[in-house]
Amino acid sequence: MNALVSSRLATCLLGFTVCATGSAWAVSIPVTNPGFEDPFKVEGAPITYNDIVGWPPNPATSLNISGTFNPTTAYYDGEAPEGQMIAFVNGTGQFIYQTINQEITPGLTYTLQVDVGRSKFATAGWDYQVELRGYRSSDNSYIQLLASDTSLAPELGQFLTSTVTWTAPDSLGGLAYDRLGIGLVNLGSVQVNFDDVRLEAVPIPAAAWLFGSGLLGMVGIARKKKAA
Numbered sequence: 001m002n003a004l005v006s007s008r009l010a011t012c013l014l015g016f017t018v019c020a021t022g023s024a025w026a027v028s029i030p031v032t033n034p035g036f037e038d039p040f041k042v043e044g045a046p047i048t049y050n051d052i053v054g055w056p057p058n059p060a061t062s063l064n065i066s067g068t069f070n071p072t073t074a075y076y077d078g079e080a081p082e083g084q085m086i087a088f089v090n091g092t093g094q095f096i097y098q099t100i101n102q103e104i105t106p107g108l109t110y111t112l113q114v115d116v117g118r119s120k121f122a123t124a125g126w127d128y129q130v131e132l133r134g135y136r137s138s139d140n141s142y143i144q145l146l147a148s149d150t151s152l153a154p155e156l157g158q159f160l161t162s163t164v165t166w167t168a169p170d171s172l173g174g175l176a177y178d179r180l181g182i183g184l185v186n187l188g189s190v191q192v193n194f195d196d197v198r199l200e201a202v203p204i205p206a207a208a209w210l211f212g213s214g215l216l217g218m219v220g221i222a223r224k225k226k227a228a
Contacts, residue, residue, distance in 0.1 A: 026200045029102060029110075031182070034197040035083040036068045043070045052087055055096040055184075065094040065186075071193075075119045077157045082196035086117060087184070089192050095185040097142075099135050100199065103178055108201045109167040112182060116152055117159040117193035127188035128152070130162040134177030142183075143176045150187065159195065 032054030039051060049064035050057045057066045068085045080086050089096055114130045127150070134144040147166040154160040172178070182199070186192045 026111075026202045029100060029199040029201055031100070031197050031199050032098060035080075035195060036085045036087040037083045039068065040085060041068065041070050043072055045070065052096060055087065055098055057089075057096055058094050061091075061094065063091060063094070065089060065091050066096045071119070075121070075157070076117060076159065076193075078159070080195055081115045081117075081159045086193045086195045089184060089186040089194070091186060092189055093185070093187065095183050096194075097133075097181055097183045098197075099137075099140075100180045100182065102180075104134075104168050104172060104180060105201065105203075106168055106172050107170050108203050109165060110180060111200045111202065112164040113196075113198045114162045114182075114184065115159045115195040116154065116162045117195065118154045118156060119191065119193060120157040122188075122190045122192075123156065125189035126192065127186075128162075128192045129183070129185040129187050130164055131181075131183035131185060132164050132166050133181040133183055134175070135179040135181040136177050137179050142181055146180075159193075 036052060038053040047067055047069060049067045052066060052068055066089050068087050070084050071079050071086055073079060112132050116128050118126050129148050129150050131148045132146045133142045134146050136143050147164045149162045149164045152160045152162055184194045
């Protein structure tokens, strides 16, 4: 095999390795009750409020703003996107939230995905926000909105997937927060629904680059031997 062919082969292998390992390096971060299946309710069960396991409501209000239910096709053509239950949030500016019990890692890119639904009854006044927030574990406070999404406009009876991405700085020194928090917010005047919360972190695929660098190094050695 000549040096040109070896070089091209190594380059192709490097590209293949990076592409193949890129998705494998996406690390799933545990989210409590991500599909809102707890508490479970059968179709038509009475609504109960502010009882979603792992997702407390806005602590600044005593109103009945959130809960779960098992939707029928009267609400959504496909019912729940994941499992059988979905969450609801009522009231302008009200929200449910969760703190992720894992320290932020410098340089990682965090991607949050949430299915956001507009029921067939939400004919006007529907709006939402999906948030990644910085959270300070020392005093249980949310310090800073890091990234958010309000871009979706689902049709009546449909869910769409909201995606929020944020990259942690290379140095966390001096930041007021040390963990991530998720906020699911109703910005409108009618109910918003949520389902299937996913959070991933994507580090730089160092192993892939090391493997590729090794291949290129081998090509260099082969060239030197050929020239000798």
